[in-house]
Amino acid sequence: MKWDGVRILSYYDGREHRLFNRKLNERTFHYPELSEIREYCSAKSVILDGEIIALRDGKPSFYEVMRRDGITNLQNVDSIQQAVPVTYMIFDVLYLNGEWITSYPLSKRQQILDRIITPKSSVQLVENFDNAQALYQVVKQQEMEGVVLKDLTSTYEINGKDSRWRKIKFYRDLIAVVGGVTLRDRIVNSLLLGLFDSKGRFWYIGHAGTGKLTQKDWADVTEGIRPLIQPAMPFENKPPRLKDTLWLKPELTVKIHFAEWIDGHLLRQPSIQSFVDVAAGKCTFPVEELKTFKGRDP
The missing domain is CATH 3.30.470.30 (DNA ligase/mRNA capping enzyme)
Incomplete structure (x- = not known):
């Protein structure tokens, strides 16, 4: 485990x-x-x-x-x-x-x-468990972090990493809405992500700058967001990154891999997979996650 x-x-x-x-x-x-x-x-x-x-x-x-x-x-x-x-x-x-x-x-x-x-x-x-596939299925069902595969004949490599120990992580997916971006050298390098609650309010859930986007993809995003730029922050809650952020109308949607929800209802280790053609209004908090708010917004 x-x-x-x-x-x-x-x-x-x-x-x-x-x-x-x-x-x-x-x-x-x-x-x-x-x-x-x-x-x-x-x-x-x-x-x-x-x-x-x-x-x-x-x-x-x-x-x-x-x-x-x-x-x-x-x-x-x-x-x-x-x-x-x-x-x-x-x-x-x-x-x-x-x-x-x-x-x-x-x-x-x-x-x-x-x-x-x-x-x-x-x-x-x-x-230890001999059946890695079965263990991974249990991890996936329980929505835990993943498994580590280890060679029983392996020595301990100090200050080293190799294929004798391999991490297989379990990631979850969601479709999020982009509410803002940050730039480096005038090119977008990070997306500020959000989801809508049942009342139609838009909440910040984290930012992502890693994943499967190429340099060309980032350049295309930089051009594509121009019609969406607005002066006002669209989120109900304040993201930690406010300086030099461009705010967007919450219309652009993106598929995200992430490890887990953490307190404050932020995504841990979000990574960008691709932009998707999904209506932004359909990107809402999972029901099971809303239950954990315990009376707090959203």
Whole structure:
């Protein structure tokens, strides 16, 4: 399973235990529930690799875990710890009892994890499944992030990526309406996206500048939007990018891939697939997403 969380390496030298994220920023004090490594790991010294996740409605939520990982005032850790419990999903071990074991095959490293890790509420071992296609179908049905395919004979490549570990992500689609654009060197380079609610109001849901559009496509968009440019912002809510934005009449529609809805009802990781001939008024929030507003607009 691909857990939608924050990658964390755990270092223990027999005396001190410290946590670091993939950018080498220390996270030891962000996750006090993981501080006593001897409660769940029997190694005398160890480096563990895993992902810290937080659940929302029973599923891993990147937004929720970032509420913990993004804390800047560590005095707030105790209160947010109660509001957002986390779990450390351990999937690999690099160093054990004074010895680097990155040259061991993954299957042997996982056997070592089974021996040295005792799961508890905030620490779990990532389970493996032989049938990747079946697992992916479950992920898709549950609308989770995806799966990771790993070669059981593979060594651990520090600072490297290769085909022995492959991410297969599950993306969802929707048709969104373009309410604004940003430009670089007078060429459109990003679309501000929106959807209509049941009352006909137009809400900002995110911006996208990546995807399948070519340089020619962007040039064509730059010419095509000219009749749609207007002085007023069309969205009910304010996008974070207001400076140097050209506002458009909400008529142009585009197919978008995205990973999930996040709080505030914004799209995570939206990417542009193609422009489509769909009436803008038909581009409304999914019913299941509207239910999560819990009385708030839209």
